[in-house]
Amino acid sequence: MISSEIAPHLEFKNNGSKIILFVIDGVGGLPLPKTGLTELETARTPNLDRLASKGVTGMSIPVAPGVAPGSGVAHLALFGYDPFTYDVGRGAIAAYGVGLDMEEDDIAVRVNYAGFNSAEAVIDRRAGRLPTEKNVELCKLLRKIKIHDVEIIIETVLDYRSVVIFRGEGLNPDLSDSDPQATGEGVFPHRVVSLKPRSKYAASVANTFIREANEILRSKEVRNIVEMPNGQHLGILTRGYADRPKLPLMQHLYGLENIGVIASYPDYRGIARIVGMDVIYTGYDLEGEFDKLEETFHNYDLVFFHVKGADSAGEDGNFDEKVRVIEDIDKLVPRLEELSPDTVIITGDHSTPATYKGHSWHSVPFILVGKWCRPDGVKKFCESECRRGSLGLFQATEAMLYALGSAGRIDKFRA
Amino acid sequence: MISSEIAPHLEFKNNGSKIILFVIDGVGGLPLPKTGLTELETARTPNLDRLASKGVTGMSIPVAPGVAPGSGVAHLALFGYDPFTYDVGRGAIAAYGVGLDMEEDDIAVRVNYAGFNSAEAVIDRRAGRLPTEKNVELCKLLRKIKIHDVEIIIETVLDYRSVVIFRGEGLNPDLSDSDPQATGEGVFPHRVVSLKPRSKYAASVANTFIREANEILRSKEVRNIVEMPNGQHLGILTRGYADRPKLPLMQHLYGLENIGVIASYPDYRGIARIVGMDVIYTGYDLEGEFDKLEETFHNYDLVFFHVKGADSAGEDGNFDEKVRVIEDIDKLVPRLEELSPDTVIITGDHSTPATYKGHSWHSVPFILVGKWCRPDGVKKFCESECRRGSLGLFQATEAMLYALGSAGRIDKFRA
Secondary structure, three states: OOHHHHHHHOOEOOOOOOEEEEEEOOEEOOOEOOOOEOHHHHOOOHHHHHHHHHOEEEEEEOOOOOOOOOHHHHHHHHOOOOOOOOOOOHHHHHHHHOOOOOOOOOEEEEEEEEEEOOOOOEEEOOOOOOOHHHHHHHHHHHOOOOEOOEEEEEEEEEOOEEEEEEEOOOOOOOEOOOOOOOOOOOOOOOOOOEOOHHHHHHHHHHHHHHHHHHHHHOOHHHHHHOOOOOOOEEEEEEEEEEOOOOOOOHHHHHOOOOEEEEEOOHHHHHHHHHOOOEEOOOOOOHHHHHHHHHHHHHHOOEEEEEEOHHHHHHHOOOHHHHHHHHHHHHHHHHHHHHOOOOEEEEEOOOEOOOOOOOOEOOOEEEEEEEOOOOOOOOOOOOHHHHOOOOOOEEEHHHHHHHHHHHOOOEOOEOO | OOHHHHHHHOOEOOOOOOEEEEEEOOEEOOOEOOOOEOHHHHOOOHHHHHHHHHOEEEEEEOOEOOEOEOHHHHHHHHOOOOOOOOOOOHHHHHHHHOOOOOOOOOEEEEEEEEEEOOOOOEEEOOOOOOOHHHHHHHHHHHOOOOEOOEEEEEEEEEOOEEEEEEEOOOOOOOEOOOOOOOOOOOOOOOOOOEOOHHHHHHHHHHHHHHHHHHHHHOOHHHHHHOOOOOOOEEEEEEEEEEOOOOOOOHHHHHOOOOEEEEEOOHHHHHHHHHOOOEEOOOOOOHHHHHHHHHHHHHHOOEEEEEEOHHHHHHHOOOHHHHHHHHHHHHHHHHHHHOOOOOEEEEEOOOEOOOOOOOOEOOOEEEEEEEOOOOOOOOOOOOHHHHOOOOOOEEEHHHHHHHHHHHOOOEOOOOO
């Protein structure tokens, strides 16, 4: 079942209860052949295990059997939205992630600074992992670009990534990416193409912007800011043209008043803002995230708390690092318990097995702890244990109903 | 899956097999903190346990994750109807429960006799749990009320509860309750308000009826029938205005010819009649219900057999009483087995944990016994065992398909 589709049938009450949705990005894993144990099974996690013992457990399917999800859509599912109904583009997530709001006809797109050779082939899609402060300077220069009848809003995201909003009448987002998602001597940026007739004007705006941006980025001024190796010069690649997301807000769906997000990475703040959450700003440090949670917890009905490290380690194929990140998180779990939330969910948005080096479709361990749990004998937060839990194997889209029901926020349904 | 939505794709055959759907209202529970055992885990239930060993088991989700259902909608789900598609109002359940039938434009509403103080504040929503025989006398008096162009049908339900049908052209049921669902010096009955423009006329009919009923109930004649304490006088509260239910009958859905209901409480007979069941009248005594089952079993393809006590004990927060009720039911189970039904389902409509003192969302233990079961090693009818059963955690709306399939009533689906 899909929480946001069931919700309109229900009556919610604000009983003052507090919910924490704790998402360990990419936490699910696969066994290392030599030990037969996954990352979670390898990690020493006494605190998470205690929560598993107290609560109810299960395994959640991120979006569909066999389907590895992107981060945005995996979080939408956890928030209770049907991932096959609601489409939120990469550009929109980036825009909301840096605090921008989109208007009705806006198009947002992610812009990466990249390294090109003299023949304009794409050599480095990340411009040597450009530092954020250089990105800020480059964005200032790109703000000089003027296109008739179109307002252009440019913001730095992180490292080599920024975001652009095109604002103007008649813009439609059905556009192909210029990013070829490959590099090499023979790989060139694509021209942005309109995928529907109504997007022709938007395609010409995007191509004009890209041309002018690349001109600026080839200038001497830029070469003084960023030194590129092997005769490369900077350019931009665009990816994920998106219109304004049209999702019902979680407040309206679930009768929650104040919902906050604590996430160090902008994209998670973006997806959270799109569904109505307030950003509680934090740094990249795990302890700092917990400090923020303690500081602000009392202001919110629900806090979505996101930690990133396990996913990155999984993507890098670094099993030991993923184990270490999980153990570090576990050490901080008592701080979460001390807040005495009425309901806590601990899970991941998807699996990122270190052996697989990427997001995967595998189901994800899930714990819910609350006053009205019927403990199910599961004593460890890991794949082999949680799959025997009383919630069984279920869709991530059901998690919000479990959270709200457990927190006493759903009225008895009908006579 | 939803049985009534799958059924139109299937071919059913009447092979003469007999099914019993045995519903122990509110049977699911939560552990008592000091023992860690639920009501079912505490109760000595050798007979139910023997059925669990013989059959297949699982846990059923009443209507949706996290959602505690009312009794009507929980039974509709067990009968295979989508609880979010079919809405049966409280008034209609009450009307069908006392044997009334509704016509196309009828509105039915539940009417409670209540105690008011001299300032017309609601002091006792149950009029001191008015005895049924007094209720009968009061209803006779209320039948004197005449409203132009509207036929008024009044019947006693039980204790302080009765039901009224308004019959006439142009009546629509989108009306608010007059019952404030609270009591106290400052709590007054609400005026019935039309929730949609088309219901204005119905609102005026309802308010006229309430005014005239309250006038009669203040009379000396009534004071001679019912003596109210502390200077209170009687009045009525109305709740759950409903139109005629429009559900496909179980006969048509599932190819069953004769379906019977044995339930001591009127509301369960009501919801059963609405889906096409014949009432097999019985008293409030558990043994009497079993007597009726033995007497009439051979006449029916399916009997829905409802026992109420466990739910009431759970609502009262009386853990020991709920255990006792379950043990009493268990003692009678051999009488059910002696009938040799082809398929028996034993489950609850929802959980009513004594610690929670109300209907809850927790999944409910489920047993199906039939000739073609693949026993799953579960040996006790309780939460911690049945959740390891081979049916897993499933939606109550699937139960009818399991019952019909197990009884050999569903033809092979397609080539």
